[in-house]
Amino acid sequence: MKSSATSWSIGDTATRFGLPAHVLRHWEEVGLLRPGRDGGGRRRYGENDVVRIAAVLRNKAAGMSLEQIRVLLDQGAPDRHAILTEHVADLDRRMAEMQRSREMTMHAFECDQHDMTTCPNFVRSVEDLIGGGPWRSQPPPPA
Structure with missing residues (x-):
């Protein structure tokens, strides 16, 4: 999923978007995000993850549910x-x-x-x- 060597911690990523870190964890649980992990098992968010977070936020602001957004972000979703x-x-x-x-x-x-x-x-x-x-x-x- 990573396209560059640049990555951010969950705290830095959450702060970047004005979100609590637990929101990013929840989005990962429901399949919206798949951040990489460092050697210590900590989440690392790259450029692609940041774009996905922005897409989730924009679609939520437009009234979409997380389930609808999950389908949009799933390349193989038939519906x-x-x-x-x-x-x-x-x-x-x-x-x-x-x-x-x-x-x-x-x-x-x-x-x-x-x-x-x-x-x-x-x-x-x-x-x-x-x-x-x-x-x-x-x-x-x-x-």
Whole structure:
């Protein structure tokens, strides 16, 4: 896995990414990392490991689970495209929700109504939720 003679300890590597060392150990346990070992058995992280850590962090920030990321980092994983297709659909859904939230926030910023819930434009923007969104899977409790 190592591509160069440069390597770092688990502490140095964790500090480099602002992570506790136990996170790197956990990622190794679940198959995301495979650091080399020195003569004393201590983990040594090389350039390839650092790239993998960066890939894990970037994908976690995008909402992927460690299992999804593990599949992406596994060269032989047959369901890589299915994971990516599912993730792109999730990103599209989340981006649309964020756009709606931004529009709602900008409207609240410019609206004359101090309480957003009294603004007819705001109420129209949440009608999809009021009308039976996923949170309405059970009837409301009695008042």
